[in-house]
Every structure is written in C-alpha cells, then in structure tokens.
Amino acid sequence: MDRGTNGWFRGTTGGRPARRIWVALVALVVLLAGSLVVVRFGAPFLRRSAQTVAAGPGMAAAELTALFSSYGNTSGRWSGADRTASVALPDDRLLWLFSDTFLGTVDANHARPRDSPFINNSAVVQRGRQLERTVHGGTPEQPTSLVPTGVAGEFYWVGDAVVDGANVRAVYNRYRRTGSGPLDFALLGSAMATFALPGLHLTEVRPLPLSDRVAWGSDLLTDGGYTYVYGSEPVDGMKFAHLARVPGTDLGGAWEFWTGTGWSGREAASHRLLSGVGTAYGVQRVGDRYVLLTQENNLVFSPEFVAYTASSPAGPFEGPVPLFRAPETDAGNIVYDAHLHPELARPGRLLVSYNVNSLDVESAYTDTRIYRPRFVEVDWPRPEPDPRVLPAAPTELRAESQGAGNAVLNWQAPAGAGHEYRIHRRDVTAGQSHFVRLPQSTSATSFSADFLVNGHTYEFRVSAANGAGEGPASNTATATATVPPPPAPANVRAVAGTRGDVVVHWAEIPLVQVFQVFYRDRTSMQRKPTLAGSFTGTSARIASLRHGHRYEFTVVAVGGGGTGPPSAPVPATAFVAPPEPPDRPTAVAAEDGTIRLSWRPVAPGLSYQVHRRDLTAGETAFTLVSPGGGGTEYTARLLEHDHEYEFVVRAVNQGGPGRASAPVLARSRYAAPATAPTGLRVVPGAGPGELAVDWKPTAGALGYWVSIRDVTAGQATFVRDEVPTLGTSTNRILLTSGHTYEVTVAAFNQGGIGPAATAVPAVVR
Incomplete structure (x- = not known):
C-alpha cells in the first residue's frame, strides 16, 4: 500500500493510521515530469544484482522474522519500518532498504517513546546471519532520511535496487504533502539514488525523466542482459502493473517501456500488464518461468497473497494462484506490500516479505512488534491436485443485479455432496485483468455479491471445492451494478482533544465504507469548508487545528452510488494543552x-x-x-x-x-587573557614631551593597562595608568624632553590581567 509521512499522526480513522489504509481504496498519486537534474549530498550514515535463487542453504522465514524482531527490540537504533526491499552486495553483505522508519529504543514492554525519531527512508546492513547496523542520514542525535529531498513537505519512499559495478543504484519515488489529511499527498516522480561501494555513501540523487503516471521500482529483475523495472499505476482504487527495462544494471541508462507488443522509448506508450498488484510486488525467474507475487489488491484490505506466472518478464501472466493468508489481519491489523528475496531463499521455495500495520494509531507507540516485516516461505512450483478427485464445475450460473449495490448469484450444484463454493469476480469496467476469489465462500447454491460500484459491469464465476482442492470454474455470468447514493450520516458529534485535535463521530451506514470529513474555521470566518480526508469506520481524528478556534464539522458518505448529502454541521473548539517540561538541561x-x-x-x-x-x-x-x-x-x-x-x-x-x-x-567564570599584546610600538608623538603608543588587539580582552617608567631618571618600576585604555592606542604627554622611557601594555578582562608585553624604549623629543 501507499503510505504517508508524519501524516500518520494527522488524519486518522477513529485513532487509526489512515495513511496506509486508504490508498488501497483511492488512487492518489499524481506524478509530475521531472527534469534531469543532478543533486549531490554528503555521505550518509549508511539488491539484488541477479534475480536467482540462493545456491546455499538460505535462511528460513521464521528466522528472518525473528531476526528483525530482535534487532528492533534491542539495537537501540531501528525499531520498525515498512517496504522491505533487499539487495545482495558483492562482499557477501545484504542491504535491506526501508521506507517510513521509526528509530530509537524500545522498552521491555515493547513500547517506544513518543519522541522517537521518524524518517521516511532508511537501510539496515546484514552480514552473515546478523543485522549489523542501521543506515540513515544526519547524525545519531538528529537522524534524517537516508535519501533526503531537501524540500519541506516532500520525501522519498524506496522502490528497489540493483548492484551496478562499484555502486548500488536504487529507485526512489518522490512524494509531496498536499494537505493535512491521510490522502493528502501526491507522487511527483521517480529518482535514481547512487550509493558508492563498499561504504554505501550516498553520492548522487538524479531525478529520472518520468511522468506522474506510474510509481516505478515496485521490483527490479536482472535477466538476459537487462534490468527490468516494474511499476504500479493507481487508477480509481485499482493498481496496474507496468514494465520498463534498461540495458545492463545502470538505471540511469536509456529506459524502454513495454507497449503490449514490443518496446518503446516513450513512457506514454507503457501498457498495463495486469491489475491487482500492490505498490510493491515481487518478480522472480524460476526455471523457464517468471513468477509475479503480490498481495491480492483486486480486493480492499485483503489478507491474501497470490502469484501469477508467465514465460517472459512482460507476460502475459496467468493466474492468480492462491499462496497464503496473512494471519495478522485476524487481530484487526492490515497487511500490504510484497517482495521476493531470492538471495536468501532456500531451494525449492519462494521467500516472501510483507508489511504489517495497525488500525490503531496508538500501537505505533504501545506495541512496536506490529510495524515490522514478516517473512513467509512458499513451496514452488506449487503441487497440483489430481483432477480426478476434484469436484466438477457448477453449471447454469446466473447473476441478477439488485438495487443496493449487490448482485445475487444462483447456480446448479455438480454431482456429489459436501461442496464448498468459491466465488470469483472481475470488475470489467475498472479494467481488472483477472478474476479475483472473494474471501467469502458458501455451502449453498446462491450468493449475494455486495459492495459493487454503481454502473460497473461485473463478471462472475463459481467453483466447487472439497478436501482435495478446488475444481474448475462454472460458466461466466454478467451483471451491471446499480447503487443509490448513501444518505447523510446521522448522530454526528465532535469532541475536542488536548493536542489541537478533534475526533468526529457518526452513525454507521450499511454498505458504506468511505466517509469524507470537512471542517470550517468559524473563528477565522472561513467560508468554504476544507476536506480533512477520507476515512473508514465511524470516527475520524482531525489534527493540526488552531488553539482556541471554533470549528464546524460535516460528514459525507461515499458509496458505490456516489457521494451523498452532507450531515448537519456540529461545532467544536480546538484546544492545545501546553507541553510537558523538558528534562533537566x-x-x-x-x-x-x-x-x-x-x-x-x-x-x-x-x-x-x-x-x-x-x-x-x-x-x-x-x-x-x-x-x-x-x-x-x-x-x-x-x-x-x-x-x-x-x-x-x-x-x-x-x-x-x-x-x-x-x-x-x-x-560564570572568565579566564584572564593568556597572552601578552603583540605588535607594541612606541614612537615620538606629534609634539614635544609626547609619545605615541599602539599595539595589536588581544583576543578576549575588555581593555588594556599601559605602564611606563623613566629610565633616564632611574625609575626601577613601571607606573600603571590610573585609567585603562579600551582601544589599542594611546598618547603619553608632559614627559621630559631628552629622557628615555620604557612602555609596556597588558590586556585584561573580568577574569583578571594577562601577561605584559615586552617593554619598548623611546626617547622623548
């Protein structure tokens, strides 16, 4: 899934980190064409050069999950992150690349301090079977992102990386905050970051001449003399895979884009490979086939992970093949992103990582174990069941559209008893390329497919399953959804918090998953309401409001039939409690x-x-x-x-x-000047009986004491002036003509008088 910046703490769904939840529902990203400008940075604090399965024993998924859990709990540096890309380095190290990252310590109860540093990208170096160090920009005391933008409100999220000679080349996508809501960010374009080996110092960030259509770098596949660069295009809540390639491993070379039939130098000609991928997904060559593995993003918040296969990196892809279900969703968490790690995979298996987040924003601090990568191993190729023991296909499938955004399916059962039926759906209007298996199943011969989009045409298939597996699909039935707009939300109330935030609550509306919250600053006499963001559930926390200002809030339901009318407005006055005191300075x-x-x-x-x-x-x-x-x-x-x-x-x-x-x-203590004034010069003055004295300034001096003695008259000691000199020159008058005098000077400050300069003689005229 796409992610936000520190906006994690701004717009939330009932206290939930909405930034990672919503992008599966709404296509947000808007890319701008970037000019080819090279930006160089100093060295920061600190992938896969070939996509082949590890020849050695590899690492078990459980070992890797435990490794990151232990490192997050005990390293005192990296405590959690998402994305989880990897690249094998030439010296047997492994570089793990992350996007949004929490740094700092974790206590014995797995909680992190509220002031834990949060940056938008980082890395961790692995040596052998241990994680060795965390890599980021800035300093340990004031860390910054490994790859910075240098522009407030803009940030990079990492895609994937490849070793190119003495460098690591990585694709990063640049985003900009466009408001305070969880969906208020836009993709600006893609860039190539270069890290010099072996020190992994960031030497260059080069914007790539790409548009805002596709977030590139979902995965990199080095194969057959090319590096294939996969991308993800968000459109109306869907995500579509795209493919580009460069010769060799230099991502700064000439890009070509797959058009569906060949390769073109025009990004605008890039063709959609398939639908339902994540922002991140994995592609790996196994034998003579290419496996594309992704979270099932043809459905919102799906815990399922699936694979597609093809005979070339560009497809056409067949599938999906169900692989596994992430168990973390059973506890109310969400999962997103998928990536393959052939550098560490054991023979005959795919090694998969995915990311986990919580629907409760407080968990970012109360339970650090959630926001860390998980690893799973999948046997590949998948075992095929004997078709003779599978049930036959259901027959006479019919689909009838209902008026509430649902379609009722009916079919005839195949021979045999005890079948469980699985429903497969394809949104033709949205451009879904493959059928997706719905999470619900039934033992009946009818089913209501809900949450359809108004005016969209859907295709349905049904298959029967028994203990041996799932049989072939039925005939295809078609229905076009009709959905009325939802009503205005009722029972809206707004409760002010203590951090310039207001939590807005409303009543549930059946079959509606998305709500938009608007606010208007009445104290500032704001006329047009501001969209705070889109949210799930029945509450939303709106943050960054002005202390003492009275606001008005309205809620709008967004369903398959469009946007409903706004709720009645409710007021609330924002309040910001004064902050806690600093620790003793x-x-x-x-x-x-x-x-x-x-x-x-x-x-x-x-x-x-x-x-x-x-x-x-x-x-x-x-x-x-x-x-x-x-x-x-x-x-x-x-x-x-x-x-x-x-x-x-x-x-x-x-x-x-x-x-x-x-x-x-x-x-407060002042040390007396440590050195004597230098450059002391004594010469006859402008008139008779006069000497002119000057010297160079002494560091730390407030003023100077000038002392003089008459050598001709036999004076043995110097006589200090009654008044100090604040400058670096003075005149001595009313002296005896023809006499020889010696003059010295010493600097002073609040701490005392420093050493005197060597006396200089002069004869008075």
Whole structure:
C-alpha cells in the first residue's frame, strides 16, 4: 500500500493510521515530469544484482522474522519500518532498504517513546546471519532520511535496487504533502539514488525523466542482459502493473517501456500488464518461468497473497494462484506490500516479505512488534491436485443485479455432496485483468455479491471445492451494478482533544465504507469548508487545528452510488494543552564567561523559552532571557564573573508555555587573557614631551593597562595608568624632553590581567 509521512499522526480513522489504509481504496498519486537534474549530498550514515535463487542453504522465514524482531527490540537504533526491499552486495553483505522508519529504543514492554525519531527512508546492513547496523542520514542525535529531498513537505519512499559495478543504484519515488489529511499527498516522480561501494555513501540523487503516471521500482529483475523495472499505476482504487527495462544494471541508462507488443522509448506508450498488484510486488525467474507475487489488491484490505506466472518478464501472466493468508489481519491489523528475496531463499521455495500495520494509531507507540516485516516461505512450483478427485464445475450460473449495490448469484450444484463454493469476480469496467476469489465462500447454491460500484459491469464465476482442492470454474455470468447514493450520516458529534485535535463521530451506514470529513474555521470566518480526508469506520481524528478556534464539522458518505448529502454541521473548539517540561538541561561554563545550555526536545515543532536568575546577586525571580526559538541550545552571555546563575527551560506550543524544567546551576567564570599584546610600538608623538603608543588587539580582552617608567631618571618600576585604555592606542604627554622611557601594555578582562608585553624604549623629543 501507499503510505504517508508524519501524516500518520494527522488524519486518522477513529485513532487509526489512515495513511496506509486508504490508498488501497483511492488512487492518489499524481506524478509530475521531472527534469534531469543532478543533486549531490554528503555521505550518509549508511539488491539484488541477479534475480536467482540462493545456491546455499538460505535462511528460513521464521528466522528472518525473528531476526528483525530482535534487532528492533534491542539495537537501540531501528525499531520498525515498512517496504522491505533487499539487495545482495558483492562482499557477501545484504542491504535491506526501508521506507517510513521509526528509530530509537524500545522498552521491555515493547513500547517506544513518543519522541522517537521518524524518517521516511532508511537501510539496515546484514552480514552473515546478523543485522549489523542501521543506515540513515544526519547524525545519531538528529537522524534524517537516508535519501533526503531537501524540500519541506516532500520525501522519498524506496522502490528497489540493483548492484551496478562499484555502486548500488536504487529507485526512489518522490512524494509531496498536499494537505493535512491521510490522502493528502501526491507522487511527483521517480529518482535514481547512487550509493558508492563498499561504504554505501550516498553520492548522487538524479531525478529520472518520468511522468506522474506510474510509481516505478515496485521490483527490479536482472535477466538476459537487462534490468527490468516494474511499476504500479493507481487508477480509481485499482493498481496496474507496468514494465520498463534498461540495458545492463545502470538505471540511469536509456529506459524502454513495454507497449503490449514490443518496446518503446516513450513512457506514454507503457501498457498495463495486469491489475491487482500492490505498490510493491515481487518478480522472480524460476526455471523457464517468471513468477509475479503480490498481495491480492483486486480486493480492499485483503489478507491474501497470490502469484501469477508467465514465460517472459512482460507476460502475459496467468493466474492468480492462491499462496497464503496473512494471519495478522485476524487481530484487526492490515497487511500490504510484497517482495521476493531470492538471495536468501532456500531451494525449492519462494521467500516472501510483507508489511504489517495497525488500525490503531496508538500501537505505533504501545506495541512496536506490529510495524515490522514478516517473512513467509512458499513451496514452488506449487503441487497440483489430481483432477480426478476434484469436484466438477457448477453449471447454469446466473447473476441478477439488485438495487443496493449487490448482485445475487444462483447456480446448479455438480454431482456429489459436501461442496464448498468459491466465488470469483472481475470488475470489467475498472479494467481488472483477472478474476479475483472473494474471501467469502458458501455451502449453498446462491450468493449475494455486495459492495459493487454503481454502473460497473461485473463478471462472475463459481467453483466447487472439497478436501482435495478446488475444481474448475462454472460458466461466466454478467451483471451491471446499480447503487443509490448513501444518505447523510446521522448522530454526528465532535469532541475536542488536548493536542489541537478533534475526533468526529457518526452513525454507521450499511454498505458504506468511505466517509469524507470537512471542517470550517468559524473563528477565522472561513467560508468554504476544507476536506480533512477520507476515512473508514465511524470516527475520524482531525489534527493540526488552531488553539482556541471554533470549528464546524460535516460528514459525507461515499458509496458505490456516489457521494451523498452532507450531515448537519456540529461545532467544536480546538484546544492545545501546553507541553510537558523538558528534562533537566545541562549547563557548561566556558572560559569566556558564557554558559551554554542544552536540553532534549520534548516533541517536534515546539519552541523553547529560557529563564535566568543571578543567585550571587540575590535575585529571587527568574527573568525571561530567550523568548522562544526552535532549537534546543542557548548560550548565556554578558554575565558577571564568578556569579552563580540558575536556569530553567519551558517548551512552548499554541497553548502557551508549559511547566518549567528542573533548574540547573552554573557559575560564570572568565579566564584572564593568556597572552601578552603583540605588535607594541612606541614612537615620538606629534609634539614635544609626547609619545605615541599602539599595539595589536588581544583576543578576549575588555581593555588594556599601559605602564611606563623613566629610565633616564632611574625609575626601577613601571607606573600603571590610573585609567585603562579600551582601544589599542594611546598618547603619553608632559614627559621630559631628552629622557628615555620604557612602555609596556597588558590586556585584561573580568577574569583578571594577562601577561605584559615586552617593554619598548623611546626617547622623548
């Protein structure tokens, strides 16, 4: 499935991470043609060069699942991610590539802190049978995405990668946030990222000259002198596979696109291979056949994974072949994306990964074990049952459209008893290329196929199954759905939270799965409502609202028959609770009298106030010395020498300053200048009885003491001026003509007087 950015925490379905749920329902992505511009970055903190089954013993799926679970729990770095692509490196390492990633520690109860870093792409290096390190941009203290965009609100999600000589070339798709809702992002285009081997330093991010039609990089297959690049095109809730290729393994080379009959240099000529793939899917050559494995995306939220086969990378593909069902959906979670990992597969098996997410956004913090890859092994080729023991095909299948978005099917049973019937459906209007087996089955000889789209023509088939397997399909029956628009949602209410959020609730409407929520800021006198997003269930959390503003919310049901009327509006006033205090800051005094404070961030997007009082001077009240900035450091200056100061820090959000941190003490100390002034020059002045003195400035000096003695008169000690000099020059007047004088100078500051310069003699005129 497509994913969002930190929008995970913005628009949610009844507290659910709607960003990963919705893209299976709605085609979101809009690609823009990218110009061929090279963007270079510095080295970051840190696939498959050939698509062949591992010759060695490989790794069992259970071992890999446990490996990532253990690494997420104990590494203190990577704690969960999605996508899960892999590439074998020439030095026997394996590079795992991820999209949205949580970093940081996990506690003994499998929970992660609320301030855990969240980035849009990362990698993990495997050596042998162990995960060795996490790879990302930035620093360990302030991590950033491995491949950054450099533009706020835009981010990359990884596709797949291949080894090309001394580099790893990876396809990344670039997205942009278009609003605050879970569906508010658009695909901007595709890029090639280059990582230099062996250090895996990011050396180049090159936008590829591709349109916004297809998210490329769903899988890469190196075969027969080409690297085949598979992609996924979202259209009206469906996803269609596409195929391109480049000579060799350089993804920056000339791309050709499969047209259905041949290859073209025009991306616009790219032909749909089949429907029902995910944003990510896997393709692998096994013998003389090509296996395409995907989550069953001809259905929404399907837990089923299926395979198609073909005699060439471009198809035509036959299938689907049911493979396995992800058990995580039984607990209310969702599964998405599929990928093949032949580098680690054991002989005679396909090694598959898929991703898991929760319908409850709180699980991102309360149970880190959910948001991690799962691995499954599938025997391949699949064993074929003896057709002689399978039931015959049902006959006389008829389909009659009903008026509520459903079609009633009736058929005649084949000979025998105890059959279970499986329903297969194809949405002809949507362009589905293959029949999909519905998750429901029946022992009766009739069935109601529900949740059909108004005006769409469907084809149906029915097969009978027994303990030996599933028999052949019946005849094909056709029906065109008719669906009335849904009514306005009832019992709408809005409840304000404490983080600038409002949860909107409404009553369930039968046969309706999608609801749109709109809001209008009445305080700002907003006229046209804003779409917050599309949601499932009967509630939605709308975030990033302005503190103290009164909003009006309406809900619209979207069904197979179109969009219904809006609900009656309901009001709610947004409230943002002041943030929690920062942890006790640290305070470090420097020799220049400054004190540097630093503290851990409380949450993203906050500013901070610093308050100070001088304990040595007897101050009892704190004074605001820094009214608020987005950083987590502050340097106090212009302090009194040897005074003890006390500091507190407050985090600030829309709701105002929060409680003060625990205080921290530090004493301001100045070190006296360590060196004598240089460049001292003493010459006769402009008039009689006068000397002109100047020198070069000394670092850290507040001023200078000038001292003089009359050598001719026999003075043994220097006499210091009564008033210091603040500049680096002075004149000495009323001296005795013909006498020889010696002059020296020393720098001083709050910490004392530094060493004096070597005395310089001069004769007064």
